[in-house]
Amino acid sequence: MGQRKGSQVMDHAKLAEVLRDEFGKDAVAAVGGDPRFPCAELAAGLAKKILRFCAFEVSLKLDFLEDLIAVDTGERFELIYRLLSTQHRHRFNLRVALDRGAPGAAATASSVTDLWRAALCLEREIAELFGIVFEGHPSLDKLLLPEGWRGFPMRRDYEYPEDFGGIEHRRAPLRKEHARN
Amino acid sequence: MTRKRYEMGILENALPEYAVFSRLDRLISWARENSIAYLTMDLACCGVEMLQVSGGRFDIERFGSVPQVSPRHADLMIVAGTITYKMAPLLRRLYGEMPLPKYVLSMGSCSNCGGLFSWEYSYSSVSGADKIIPVDVFVPGCPPRPEAVLHGLLALRKRIASRHAAVREEAPGEWGKERAVK
Secondary structure: OOOOOOOOOOOHHHHHHHHHHHHOOOOEEEEEOOOOOOEEEEOOOOHHHHHHHHHHOOOOOOOEEEEEEEEEOOOOEEEEEEEEOOOOOOEEEEEEEEOOOOOOOOEEEEOOOOOOOOHHHHHHHHHHHHOEEEEOOOOOOOOOOOOOOOOOOOOOOOOOOOEEOOEEOOOOOOOHHHHOO | OOHHHHOOEEOOOOOOOOOEEOOHHHHHHHHHHOOOEEEEEEOOOHHHHHHHHOOOOOOHHHHOOEEEOOHHHOOEEEEEOOOEOOOHHHHHHHHHHOOOOOEEEEEOHHHHHOHHHOOOOOOOEOOOHHHOOOOOEEEOOOOOOHHHHHHHHHHHHHHHHOOOOOOOOOOOOHHHHHOOOO
16 A cells, blocks of 8 residues: 555554553564564553554554454464554554453453444454454344354364254265165 | 147047147146246355346246246245355245245255255355255256256156156145254
């Protein structure tokens, strides 16, 4: 994306500096990763505060939530906020790690619907597929899956259902008498 | 229409030429198989091929079949595409709204057996339309060519005309007792 005239080019390292100045040394745990998808990892406790700062700070002004991605790495959940500033034309990926909690139980995160309205649908989707409860979200109803679904399909330890709504999931191999009637 | 299949006959020199003799059930199934209105149940990409069938190039209307958007006017349901668990109750309901006699043509791998989204690979799709509703004809392909759908329709016509499967007199809801979607 082209930079607007007069605006300062900002990368993830510079962002980390700004955040560390504001919130202390531990605010940003790590910067980097794949150069095609650089990430700044935020401290879990400060995440909501930092995101609020990013949304309203004049030099950052990250006013557009492009996407909210959840990852199950096996040991933990990660939420990746893809943020864009329509004013400064810069784009950052901010990663927040979450505790997995007990197996089968829901993990909790803080909702960002008050900062970006785009998070309303994104958080609903993540809530039903990963079982992450977003505190402060107005209604975490099911978005994609039918009502009454058990389990969280995008988790690594998810097992496919035996049946749903009286319909058996497994399909038996073709029997001889069915091959031709 | 062949005379042999329906066992129709004309009595020469005894009655006027338009007097045709047949058994009533043969005559009824002849009428049925030549006017199959089908419900366009396009759930996924197979639906595009199904729409092609009624287009000018493949022209399913030469077999007396016309697409219908209302299940109450349809004799045949062409299930074209992946059936998700969310869609399954609606599919069953539309099938229930069709008047008797009713037939189902399952089009494409997804509605035949789950296909690409079969039970081993997907958690959210029904592995086959016959898990929910009774299916008369399965058309293989991913997606099937329009010619294959026409072939399926001809197979169904043959099935309707054949003696043992001419009419499925099934009370509405009876099928659902075993496989009710709760």
